Amino acid sequence: MLGDLQYLVLTAISLIAFVGALYGLIDVARRPSGAFTPPVRGSKLLWLAILGAATVISFLGLPPMSLGGIFSILGIASIAATIFYFVDIREKLGPHRRGGSSRGKSSRGGW
Secondary structure, three states: OHHHHHHHHHHHHHHHHHHHHHHHHHHHHHOOHHHOOOOOOOOHHHHHHHHHHHHHHHHHOOOOOOOOOOOOHHHHHHHHHHHHHHHHHHHHHOOOOOOOOOOOOOOOOOO
16 A cells, blocks of 8 residues: 555656656747847757756656656756756746737737
């Protein structure tokens, strides 16, 4: 019974790590290269490589494959890279704008 609970917790943590890394990878891919200016550490290509590797490692850490598990040194490094992207890099990139660069008021309302 305790083993089943541990397996569920490990699966949940592994799934959250994979989804977070995949979301970060998609977020970087959708941003323009010009958004990665000097306040941001690294280029778009660097963050695509880091988050791509984190996504692959997180995927391989999912049960039942669990090659080394999400708590291996590579698994922990992939979680750290994903958290660093969301906490530091994504905040410096600013909001992601879709479409053109309309600087006026939007016609869809809002504040």
